[in-house]
Amino acid sequence: MDPIFLVEAAINGILLGGVLALLALGLNLIFGVLDVVWIAYVDLVMLCMYAVYFVVTVWGWPFWVGAVAALALGALLGVSVHVLIISPILTSAPINQLLATGGLLFFLQSFATFLWTTDHRSVRLTLPSWEVAGIFLPATRLIPFGISILAVIGLYLFLTRTYIGTAIRAVSQDREAMALMGADPRRVYLVTSAVGGLMAGLAGTLLIFQYAVHPFFGGQFGPLTFMICVLGGLGNMVGAFVASFIMSEVIAVGGVVFSTEMGYVIAFVIFIVMMFVRPGGILTKRS
Amino acid sequence: MLEIGNVTAGYGHFTALWDVSLRVDAGEAVAVVGPNGAGKTTLLRVISGLIPTRAGVLALDGTSLTGMAAHQIVAHGIAHVPEGRRLFPALTVADNLKMGAFLPAARAHHAESLERVYTLFPVLAERHAQRAGSMSGGEQQMLAIGRALMSRPKLILLDEPSMGLAPVMVLRLFDLIRRIREEGYTILVVEQNVRQVLKLVDRAYLLEVGRIRMEGRAAELAEQDFVRKAYMGV
Numbered sequence: 001m002d003p004i005f006l007v008e009a010a011i012n013g014i015l016l017g018g019v020l021a022l023l024a025l026g027l028n029l030i031f032g033v034l035d036v037v038w039i040a041y042v043d044l045v046m047l048c049m050y051a052v053y054f055v056v057t058v059w060g061w062p063f064w065v066g067a068v069a070a071l072a073l074g075a076l077l078g079v080s081v082h083v084l085i086i087s088p089i090l091t092s093a094p095i096n097q098l099l100a101t102g103g104l105l106f107f108l109q110s111f112a113t114f115l116w117t118t119d120h121r122s123v124r125l126t127l128p129s130w131e132v133a134g135i136f137l138p139a140t141r142l143i144p145f146g147i148s149i150l151a152v153i154g155l156y157l158f159l160t161r162t163y164i165g166t167a168i169r170a171v172s173q174d175r176e177a178m179a180l181m182g183a184d185p186r187r188v189y190l191v192t193s194a195v196g197g198l199m200a201g202l203a204g205t206l207l208i209f210q211y212a213v214h215p216f217f218g219g220q221f222g223p224l225t226f227m228i229c230v231l232g233g234l235g236n237m238v239g240a241f242v243a244s245f246i247m248s249e250v251i252a253v254g255g256v257v258f259s260t261e262m263g264y265v266i267a268f269v270i271f272i273v274m275m276f277v278r279p280g281g282i283l284t285k286r287s
Numbered sequence: 288m289l290e291i292g293n294v295t296a297g298y299g300h301f302t303a304l305w306d307v308s309l310r311v312d313a314g315e316a317v318a319v320v321g322p323n324g325a326g327k328t329t330l331l332r333v334i335s336g337l338i339p340t341r342a343g344v345l346a347l348d349g350t351s352l353t354g355m356a357a358h359q360i361v362a363h364g365i366a367h368v369p370e371g372r373r374l375f376p377a378l379t380v381a382d383n384l385k386m387g388a389f390l391p392a393a394r395a396h397h398a399e400s401l402e403r404v405y406t407l408f409p410v411l412a413e414r415h416a417q418r419a420g421s422m423s424g425g426e427q428q429m430l431a432i433g434r435a436l437m438s439r440p441k442l443i444l445l446d447e448p449s450m451g452l453a454p455v456m457v458l459r460l461f462d463l464i465r466r467i468r469e470e471g472y473t474i475l476v477v478e479q480n481v482r483q484v485l486k487l488v489d490r491a492y493l494l495e496v497g498r499i500r501m502e503g504r505a506a507e508l509a510e511q512d513f514v515r516k517a518y519m520g521v
Contacts, residue, residue: 163385163386163389163394166378166382166385166386167386167389169375169377169378169382170375170378170382170383170386173375173376173377173378174373174374174375176337176357176369176373177369177373177374177375178375178386179336179337179356179357179358180335180337180357180358180361180366180367180369180373181358181361181386181387181389181390181434181438182358182361182362182389182390182393182438183358183386183389184356184358185358
């Protein structure tokens with residue numbers, strides 16, 4: 001095989017990794033703070049993708065309006081999931097929280113099918129692409145990657161530089177001590193859920209550059225997102241970031257060398273093996 | 288400043304405090320001493336709102352705090368240094384202090400408060416970028432107290448500040464608490480180290496099985512035969 005294909009695959013892997021990192025960090029943020037896994041996270045992303053589709057393609061508004069709508073919808077969905085589903089069962093057994101957000105997943109998939117059928121819908125964007133040294137670089141991949149990286153940097157600054165961001169990290173370490181600092185833990189949870197939802201909105205906006213949306217879009221990226229979070233160590237933001245790029249490289253390069261399906265098979269095999277070797281995530285030391 | 292009247296409180300079906308009344312005046316240092324399981328920690332947790340009262344009243348400077356949540360009580364000027372310090376171990380020293388100044392009123396004076404805490408505990412300035420969980424017990428206790436000072440409280444609740452510290456460190460810590468007192472803070476401290484704490488405070492209460500058994504000047508309490516025998520090992 002021409003090595004240029006491998007180089008191109010590796011670059012595509014990096015570009016895909018940016019968006020995957022955004023998905024994984026959003027899910028991981030919620031888990032790290034609330035200790036709850038939003039099984040339906042990528043299904044919220046799916047709804048945000050529909051928002052972009054309707055605003056831009058159906059109603060003919062400019063793309064940025066669609067993006068703003070998706071971000072707003074994402075934040076609203078994040079807050080709603082917390083208030084309506086998580087908050088009432090926050091102190092119950094983890095299995096109940098999994099079942100509740102799992103139920104939400106089926107609800108959203110069915111409801112989306114009911115409203116919009118199973119048609120694949122995409123937003124037609126006329127964007128340039130470049131060819132550098134025989135490697136094909138489309139803007140539909142470069143732009144989402146660039147924005148993802150900026151968003152990850154933004155999230156990092158938010159969590160480390162602001163009071164509420166630091167409080168989000170602090171409340172995950174000691175909820176009661178944070179109440180003694182004068183912060184209402186319920187409010188911190190709400191802000192966390194809103195930020196997690198906002199990231200789902202942004203991920204939806206960026207995914208629609210390359211993918212068509214349909215009611216079962218969550219099945220395409222959901223398992224991969226969980227795998228990345230677990231591989232990086234649930235709740236570990238740096239680990240999730242690194243794991244996103246490992247997984248996206250395996251899928252992209254494996255996809256070119258063998259086949260797209262084999263790329264995923266290899267990724268899942270690596271995941272299973274790593275679960276035995278490093279059950280606490282790739283960045284933890286072996287005990 | 289702080290008035291507690293006939294408070295009864297507990298966990299589930301268990302009652303830890305029975306009809307407890309206590310008062311702390313502005314500028315005073317008051318201790319609550321007593322054996323393990325007497326309800327000392329529960330008393331502080333009731334004051335800071337972590338445990339609701341079943342009966343009785345709580346007031347600070349005439350404002351009723353009864354029924355308020357912990358995060359609201361902090362805003363009224365009570366800072367609680369909890370048992371076991373309860374720092375945010377993965378956060379740096381500076382971030383822990385920043386969380387102490389979380390409330391808007393405290394946030395506005397963040398730089399000023401930080402300078403005061405760093406003057407009081409120079410070791411915290413040296414270690415500002417270190418993770419709180421990686422410091423020694425004594426340094427962690429200083430950070431816990433510093434974090435409480437960051438909220439610019441009127442009253443500081445200290446729960447077993449000497450717990451788990453080496454004897455030398457205990458003496459140093461009590462010196463530091465004395466200095467905090469001299470800066471004009473009002474202090475309510477719970478301690479098992481009765482001998483040391485009675486040298487520090489003006490007045491003390493003796494709490495036994497959830498009830499106030501005695502109260503008086505620290506010096507008077509230290510003179511009592513049964514206190515000396517039971518708590519000071521004399």
